[in-house]
Amino acid sequence: MAKEKNPSNPTEINSIGDEASNENQSPKETKKNILKTIFGTLSGIFNSKSNEAKNSQGLKNQLREKYQNIKQNKKIFFPLIGGCFALFLIIIASILLLKQDSQKSKATKDTSEIASIKPKEVILPSIPKLEPQASEISNKSLDNLIKKANMLYNGGDKIEALNIFDSVANFSQAIASHNLGVIKLREKDYLNAIKFFDGAIATGENVSISALDAMVASFYLKRPDLYEYYKKLANSHISDSSHKPFYSYLYALMQYYNGYYFESLSPLLNPNSQNYKNQNNRLLAKMFLLFNDDYNALISLKEIAEPKDYKSLGLLYARTGEYSKAKNYLYKYLNANPKDIGSILALETIDLKTGNFALAAGALDSIKDDDLKKAMQTYPIKVVLNRSLFDVNLAQKEFWNRSFEIEEKLPYKIIFYYAPFRVFDAQEAIKMIREAGVSSDIKNIQEAKNTFIKGDTISTINKNITKALIELNKNNVRDALKYLEISAKSNPNHSVLHYNIGLVYAQMGNFQKAYTHFLRAYHLNSYDITSGLFAIMAGTFIYQDTSRISHQIAQDFENVPFSSKTEKEFLTSFIGYFTKNINDGMDWIKKANQKLPIYYALEAAYGIRNKDKNALINSFSNLKQIYSGDVVSNILYELAHNYDTNLKQVALRLHNLFLSDKLDLSSVYYGAAFSRELYVYIGFITGSLEKQERILEEKLISQTDTPNGIMQTMALINIYQHKFEKAYALYNILIEDFKENDAKTKFLGAVAAIGSNHPENAVLLLQLSKMDAPSDLETRYVLGLLYQEAGNFNIASNYFNYISNGDFKSEFFDFIIDVKKIKSYQK
Numbered sequence: 079m080a081k082e083k084n085p086s087n088p089t090e091i092n093s094i095g096d097e098a099s100n101e102n103q104s105p106k107e108t109k110k111n112i113l114k115t116i117f118g119t120l121s122g123i124f125n126s127k128s129n130e131a132k133n134s135q136g137l138k139n140q141l142r143e144k145y146q147n148i149k150q151n152k153k154i155f156f157p158l159i160g161g162c163f164a165l166f167l168i169i170i171a172s173i174l175l176l177k178q179d180s181q182k183s184k185a186t187k188d189t190s191e192i193a194s195i196k197p198k199e200v201i202l203p204s205i206p207k208l209e210p211q212a213s214e215i216s217n218k219s220l221d222n223l224i225k226k227a228n229m230l231y232n233g234g235d236k237i238e239a240l241n242i243f244d245s246v247a248n249f250s251q252a253i254a255s256h257n258l259g260v261i262k263l264r265e266k267d268y269l270n271a272i273k274f275f276d277g278a279i280a281t282g283e284n285v286s287i288s289a290l291d292a293m294v295a296s297f298y299l300k301r302p303d304l305y306e307y308y309k310k311l312a313n314s315h316i317s318d319s320s321h322k323p324f325y326s327y328l329y330a331l332m333q334y335y336n337g338y339y340f341e342s343l344s345p346l347l348n349p350n351s352q353n354y355k356n357q358n359n360r361l362l363a364k365m366f367l368l369f370n371d372d373y374n375a376l377i378s379l380k381e382i383a384e385p386k387d388y389k390s391l392g393l394l395y396a397r398t399g400e401y402s403k404a405k406n407y408l409y410k411y412l413n414a415n416p417k418d419i420g421s422i423l424a425l426e427t428i429d430l431k432t433g434n435f436a437l438a439a440g441a442l443d444s445i446k447d448d449d450l451k452k453a454m455q456t457y458p459i460k461v462v463l464n465r466s467l468f469d470v471n472l473a474q475k476e477f478w479n480r481s482f483e484i485e486e487k488l489p490y491k492i493i494f495y496y497a498p499f500r501v502f503d504a505q506e507a508i509k510m511i512r513e514a515g516v517s518s519d520i521k522n523i524q525e526a527k528n529t530f531i532k533g534d535t536i537s538t539i540n541k542n543i544t545k546a547l548i549e550l551n552k553n554n555v556r557d558a559l560k561y562l563e564i565s566a567k568s569n570p571n572h573s574v575l576h577y578n579i580g581l582v583y584a585q586m587g588n589f590q591k592a593y594t595h596f597l598r599a600y601h602l603n604s605y606d607i608t609s610g611l612f613a614i615m616a617g618t619f620i621y622q623d624t625s626r627i628s629h630q631i632a633q634d635f636e637n638v639p640f641s642s643k644t645e646k647e648f649l650t651s652f653i654g655y656f657t658k659n660i661n662d663g664m665d666w667i668k669k670a671n672q673k674l675p676i677y678y679a680l681e682a683a684y685g686i687r688n689k690d691k692n693a694l695i696n697s698f699s700n701l702k703q704i705y706s707g708d709v710v711s712n713i714l715y716e717l718a719h720n721y722d723t724n725l726k727q728v729a730l731r732l733h734n735l736f737l738s739d740k741l742d743l744s745s746v747y748y749g750a751a752f753s754r755e756l757y758v759y760i761g762f763i764t765g766s767l768e769k770q771e772r773i774l775e776e777k778l779i780s781q782t783d784t785p786n787g788i789m790q791t792m793a794l795i796n797i798y799q800h801k802f803e804k805a806y807a808l809y810n811i812l813i814e815d816f817k818e819n820d821a822k823t824k825f826l827g828a829v830a831a832i833g834s835n836h837p838e839n840a841v842l843l844l845q846l847s848k849m850d851a852p853s854d855l856e857t858r859y860v861l862g863l864l865y866q867e868a869g870n871f872n873i874a875s876n877y878f879n880y881i882s883n884g885d886f887k888s889e890f891f892d893f894i895i896d897v898k899k900i901k902s903y904q905k
Contacts, residue, residue, distance in 0.1 A: 252283035259291060268295040272304070285315035286328060293335065309335060323351035327358050334361070339368055356382045363390075372397040385414065389421055401428050419449055423457040430863075430893070436882035439875040442866070454869045455903040460896040461840075461863045463833050467890060468798065473763050474725040477717065478686055489683035490615045491752045494584040495710060496675035496701065497612070498524040499547055500574050502540040510544045511551065522675055523547065526574040527605070527641060539565050543578060553749030555582055556784055573602035577609050584612070587751035587822040589619035590851035597627070604634045607649050614656065621855045621886070628656070644670040652680060660688055675704055682714075694718035707742035710753050713760055725763055733764040747777060748787045751822065758791060762798045771795050786818050793826065802833030813843075821850035825857060829890055837864055855881045860891045867893075 259274035275292035279285050289312035296304035316332055319325050326345040333342035346362040349355070359382045366375035376394040383391055392407035405428055412421045426441035445453050466472055478488070501507040504525045542565040549558035559582045566575045580595030596613035600606055610631045617624040631653070640646040647666035651659075664681045667673060678697040685693030698715040705711040716735060720728045735741065745753035761767045771792060778788045789808050796805035809827030812818040824847035831840035841864050848857050862877030 252278045252281040252288070255281070256284070256288050256291070259288065259295075263291060263295055266298070268299045271295040272299075279311070284319060284322070286312045286319055286332070287324075289315065290328070290331060290335070323353040326350040327354040327361070330358075330361060334365070339365065385410075389415075389418070389424075392421070393424060396424065396428055401432050404428055419445065419453050420456050423453060427457060427459065427893075427895070430878075433885075433887060435878040435886075439878040439882065442871040442875040442878070445871055450869065450871065453871070455900070458896040458899040459863065459867050459893045460899075461832055461837060461860065461867055461891060461893050463829065464888060464890055464892045468800070470763065471726075473759070474729070477725055477763070478689075478721065486615075486618065486683075486687075489686050490618065491755075492682055492714070493615070493676065493679045494581065494612075495750055495752050496522070496679040497581055497584075498522045498674055498676060499543070499550065499578050499581060500524050500526045501543050501547070502526050502536050502574070506540060507544045507547060510541070511548055524674070535569065539569060539572060539575065543574070546578065546582075550582075553744045553747070553753075554783065555586055555749055556786065558582060559586075571602055573599040573606055573609070576602065577606065577612075580609070580612060580616070584616055585750035585752065586820065587755075588820045588850075589616045590821055590854070592616040593620060593622060600627070604630075605638045607631055607635060607638060608652075610634075611649075611652055611656065620851055620853045621881075622853055642671075644672075648677060648680070651684075655680065655683060655687075660684075664693075673700070675701060678704075682718075685718075689721075691718070691721040694721055707740065709741045709743055709745055710750075710756055712741055713756055717760075729764040732760055733766050736761065736764070736766050736770065743773075743777075746787070746791055747781070748783060751790075754787065754791045754794060758794045758798060761795070767795050767799055771799075784816075786812060786816050789816070790818070790823065790826075793830065797826070797830055797833065800833070802830050805830035806834050806836065806839070819850075821847045821854065821857075824850070825854075828860070832860075832891070837867065840864060855886045856888060856890060859886065859888050863891065863893050867896075 255274045255277035259271045259278065262268070262271035262274060272292050272295050275288045275295065278288040279292070289308045293305055293308035293312060296302075296308055312332055313336070316329060319328055322328075326349040330342040330345040333339070333345070343362070343365055346358055346365060349358050359378045363375045363378040366372075366378060372394055376391070376398060379387060379390060379394065388407045388411035392404045392411060395401070395404035395407060405425060408421050408425050408428075412418060412425075415421065422441050422444060426438045429435070429438040429441065499522065501523050502525070504523055507523060542561045546558040546561040549555075549561070559579070562575060562579045562582065566572070566579060569575060576595045576599035580592045580599060583589070583595060584592035593613055593616035596609050596616055599609035600613055603609070610627055614624040614627055616622075617627070635649070635653070638646075638649075640649075644666060651664060651666070664677075664684065667677045667681065670677065678700045681693055682697035682701075684690070685697060695718045698711065698718040702708075702711045702715045712735065713732070716728065716732055717725070725732070743757075746757045757770070758767070761770045774788055774792045774795070778785055778792070781788065789812055793805045793808035793812070796802070796808065806827065809823060809830055812823055813827060824843045828840040828843040828847065831837070831843060841861065844857050844861050844864070848854065848861070851857065858877045858880050862874045862881075865871075865877065866874035
């Protein structure tokens, strides 16, 4: 059996040379003898007559001339260089084997010693997932050193030549040990990685680099003591590398590990060389992200990006809002990695943000049950309230252009607010109203035509309608609705009743029921064009397809027996508004014998669409004259006069309007939902919410009528004040105790629930709201988000598919990536 070689035995190591050394020689002497033997061979190659040289200068000239001749002969030059490099590798191998024994006592940690220490359960600082980079050997630098040593040796300066070769050996061993450590680090063999890094440290070459990598290995071993030791060692030796091309990158790394994140930016932005451009830019991108600078992070990564970086580029473009570029890079990445859950979910969230709900639903459907847990941990979302809802500057700047999900939202509400109620006998109704002592100046009623009902039935219905009008004149919409519904139960096919009920529901903000009753009124009386147009308006709020109604109105319009020229001109202008007619000057209003408020409301709608300040001023001036104390008319009048200015400039004036005693707030307390919404929103713009809340609290204590409207106003104020818990409590009381069961109240209760971080309660309220308003896209959108947040991708996909055909943008809701959940999953 052959005797096993012992690496510590100098004789066996020296056997690779031409001459064996004496066993009694010291390791240092042995190494020098080896170097002499091999160096002699190198010397013979470069100059076979070197022993005949008379002096060192002559020898140098001969060497230079000989070298130039060889260099010009390519057939000799390249094989010669290859031979030199092969011999050089023999030198490195010999020295490494020799130094294994001589440096063994100097190693910082032995493998067996490290392995015997048990890891501690501790919390360590975050380590960036930087790709370990093996150091590159500079062949050119080493060749130059060898040539220099060769010249010195042949020139007689043998000691200096041997010193250079000693340095080369140390440098080579440092590189070899460090690169072996990097390999072990990549293999997650952290114990052996530290062993090799210690070997590199022991050479004294590039100590800071090897110490830094040993520090990373210690982190993964959960050894804070070793981590701190190597970090201090790296810090203490970093100046040794100040002349190296990697110095700026190394310095930046150490600043990062020391927790000086801002200080790491300077060396990364001002590198001392381009040798480490890729590593430099990757770390720079991470640093910019640490400071939430997505734009510069994107620039840094894009400069050195490879196909493996397409996903990161896609995510960065998404963070900067450039969704088309984001999707482009994510699709490229998915082409190479079709099952990457992160890319699929990133695309899904982008499609949700941009309104591509069908694509978002498809992405959720593509995630299999086996990948559901991973998907939940990759990009979990959290439903939040839309930030633009609470942006005071945006509200002050763009009040007239608040076109969130419905372009005509504000004009439609204005038209509904000023629309007339209908009676059969106007004189009889006015007489009853005056006898009730409510008002002597009734301007917003219309006589009904083509009722198809005669005798006592009309008289009975008219009395109940009049009772409803008495309550409406006191802004008691809920009591008015009761009288109308009593008559509707016994007369279900009465178009006038359905029109009035539809208008009450529209003013209450219950557009689902308003749509149902307006459509019923139009079907019962095809000459009632106004009911048909109101059905279209209400249907727009709930995303109902109203194309058939529009087509039917166009056909019926030609056959309507108009009672007056004014009625025909009004309806012609009304239809023109739906068909985007922008040239209607509404001059017919001046010629009308009876100027109804709805005429001026329609003029205001045209003014908003055409951005016509004069039309707005004219319409709201006339409405203010009709309703001098009405809060809505006064607010809109002030807003019209400042149409082309930022409302911030008139906020004080509006604030003082709220503080005055000129306004009749009864419509806010008991009346139409639009009155409450406008009152609260302008209070939000002007900073008057706290004052308004105090007024409402005092009214709530002193009033004896139904408090529903007051509580609804207070709850809405609390939403805008971010007092979500209080708002949620108020909506809960309204629903449970005061039976305010309309879809809008439940929906706003869900808004408050999400604001107060009660998603489960929000889901319940939204499901109840959906039952009352099944076609409302806002409700279905947020339900989809909430189910995705809960991890029920199938149901979420169904909701997103439902709204995929509509041009929808949520007014109230948005979502964010739940970073807290991601961190908890990582832990």
